[in-house]
Amino acid sequence: MMDDDYEKFEGVISRDEFERKVNEKIKEFQGLLTREGAISILASELGVTLSQPKDVSITISDINEGMTNIDIVGKIARISEVKQFVRRTTGTTGKILSLELADETGTIRVALWDDDADAASTLNAGDTVEVVGAYAKKGLNNSLELSLSRKGTVKRSDAEVDVPVKGPEHVEIASLAENMYNVTLVGVVAGVSDVREYERSGRSFKVCSLFLRDNTGQVRVSLWNKHAERTRSLSMGDVVRFVGCHTKMGLNGVEVQTNSYTQFETNPDIDGLSLPTIDADVQLSELSTDNQFFSVRGVVTQVYEPRSFFRDDGTEVMVGSLEIEDGTGSCKVTLWEEKAEILSTLAPGTSLCLEGCRAREGLDGLEISIGRSGRVTPSIPDEVDQDVPAEGLARVVEAKDGALKVASAHGRFTILTDVEFEAGTLVRYAGAVDGTQVSASSVTRSDEHYPSLDELTSPPRHAIDAVDAGRLVSIAGLVRAATKVREDCILLRVDDGTGTITGYCSDGVDEGREYAFIGRTIDNGVGVEFVSQDLQPIDAEREAYRLLEEFGEYD
Incomplete structure (x- = not known):
């Protein structure tokens, strides 16, 4: 900003008071605010002008650190959701939303707080907006960004900004290196772990890992909270795109980290995209040690009690196993660590979908191994999700208040009708289904052969x-x-x-x-x-x- 940050505040507050208030601002925003940003906010609160007494309408390439009273028009290239956080000093809840603004000269991040964040939540990528009364400072990853002064605004604009909003170019996995920021990554899901929940400092968190593959390699991606929840609906072979993530060095090389600002897309429409094929639903008769990160479906034929052992470093590890068959063959499945916990819920005859599997030679031949990068889920039968038939036969259990409580081979449900029948009467109905209710267009008595009411209810x-x-x-x-x-x-x-x-x-x-x-x-x-x-x-x-x-x- 300037050689002496305090110079513009001299005569307004003491130097000690200045330093104290700046540090309080930084703590209040949990490290999301730089020193320069804190000074700019303090100046706005105290009516101190740091520079540029008049609003300046400029382009993005003209922006430099320390500029204030900036007016700029651009098109939203990306926009995050509103994120809530707790201010450490006051315990109050704050909000932040960030967007990436683009014009003909470049792009810049705009950080919006509290009421400004709520107001901007109705904006979308592709909208043209006017930012009024902003100041420039160094923000996340030491990159230049804009924040609003107390009287600043962001609003839609009718101005023409000739900037096509397109998805950023993605980085190939083989090109990833430590400490890369604002990375866009596209790949096919080769494995996905279960969502784990834990607490830290009284707050609950969720985390999940998935393994992403492209034609150049494979990388582990960590997802948190809302992004972790979304992985429950992912399957091996799905294509995903992450926009706005960063890399760090993990135990086994470079890993990718997402955050609340990361955009997470499933099966996006990307022209010319070429990705490797993942082995989905491999038949057991075709299994070989060449199969790595594959999925398989089968039915449990045997479940063995899990056991524990200690590694050389003293950590305790749980391992268990079961056997499955799929009509083409059978195979032993070894489950490691928390995956072994599911064994207590399984019985012979349970249908399973196993993802993130690795095939290896065991003591008794070829077997499947599933660790943290895999997932074991019961295959829910189609019958669980079958709706009540829109037409058919049913026995009346009770007639009351314009509805028939009925029982059929499909279970119990309600027929909405003004027609009344005695308990036990067989009726043929037709109508529109809504959950476990049928709004009947017709209900008539039937003499067809059908189980009795006792047989249906008992x-x-x-x-x-x-x-x-x-x-x-x-x-x-x-x-x-x-x-x-x-x-x-x-x-x-x-x-x-x-x-x-x-x-x-x-x-x-x-x-x-x-x-x-x-x-x-x-x-x-x-x-x-x-x-x-x-x-x-x-x-x-x-x-x-x-x-x-x-x-x-x-x-």
């Missing part, structure tokens, strides 16, 4: 080792494991003493408690699973009396 109780696919059954057993695999889907492992079975439900259940399930059994190609339509906790005393009655030992 199907026969089956032992797990005796169930077969394609039936509506009642299963009672102890829930050994309940794992949320999707917001509306819980994976169950149920044990009734005769065997275990994998099931799926949407309602909350407690591990270690017994339930009676009504559901439809399905064939996953190797074994039988069930999709719950209704469940009730079992009262132990009542269940004991039921068994006594069933076997004629209670009068």
Whole structure:
């Protein structure tokens, strides 16, 4: 700014007070503000003019550090979301939004705070805007940027700015080096880890790693919080583009770090893009040690208890294994560290999707290994997401308040109609489906052959080792494991003493408690699973009396 930062403040505040207030500003913004930026804000608050008494309308290439009262028109090339942070000195919440402004001479970052950030949140890339009353300072990564003075504004403009807004050129993975900033990276997902959650200084964070590959190499990318959450919907083979990330040196070479300002695009439309093919859904019969970072689908045939051992450095490591088959062959799968924890939720017959796999020779032949860079997720059957049929047959359970509560082979649902029928009546309906409701266009009595109401609401109780696919059954057993695999889907492992079975439900259940399930059994190609339509906790005393009655030992 100038040789003596205090010179313009002399006679307004003391030098000690000046230094104290500057340091307070820097702390208040958690290191997001440089000393020059803090001095500019303090000058604005105290009415001190640092330079340039009149507003100056200039181009981006004319901007130099220390300039104030800048007016400039440009087109938004990129814009971030509004980010919240807590000021350390006051404990109050602040907001920041950044945008990249472009004109015919170059680009510059504009940082907007609090109310200015909220006001700019309606802007989009490609908008032409006028920035009024800004000052220039060194910001992130020591790059020149603009911030608004107290009376500064950013607003849309009708001015013509002849700058095409296009995606920045991406860097090839082989060209990445330590301490590169504002990097654009494009690649195909070769592996993605589970999202991990942890706390630090009383705040919760989420983190995930994915492995990105292009025609020149492969790199690890770390994603945080909202970006980490988005990886839950990623699959191997998806193309992603990151705009505005940076590099650092990791344990195994250069790694890429994202932040809240990074743009994260999935399967973008990029002309002329050429990327390698990832081995997705490899058949077990075709597996070889050449397969690295591949995905495979299979059904669990055997689950082994995990075990722990200690590395040479004294750290404890958990490892477990299971066996799968896919109709073409079978293979042992070794799960490392936190991946082994999923074993407690699995039963023979569970369908799995394994991503980020590596094939290697084990003691008993070829096997699959999955570590932190991989992901193990149950394959949710299509039946879980099947909507109520828009037309079909159902038995009336109850008629009340302009609606029919009905039961069918697809489960229980509601038909909205003014027509009333007695309980047990078989009806044929048609209408528009909304979740578990059908707004009926027609409802008529039917004499067709169909299971009775008792068979639909109280199907026969089956032992797990005796169930077969394609039936509506009642299963009672102890829930050994309940794992949320999707917001509306819980994976169950149920044990009734005769065997275990994998099931799926949407309602909350407690591990270690017994339930009676009504559901439809399905064939996953190797074994039988069930999709719950209704469940009730079992009262132990009542269940004991039921068994006594069933076997004629209670009068």
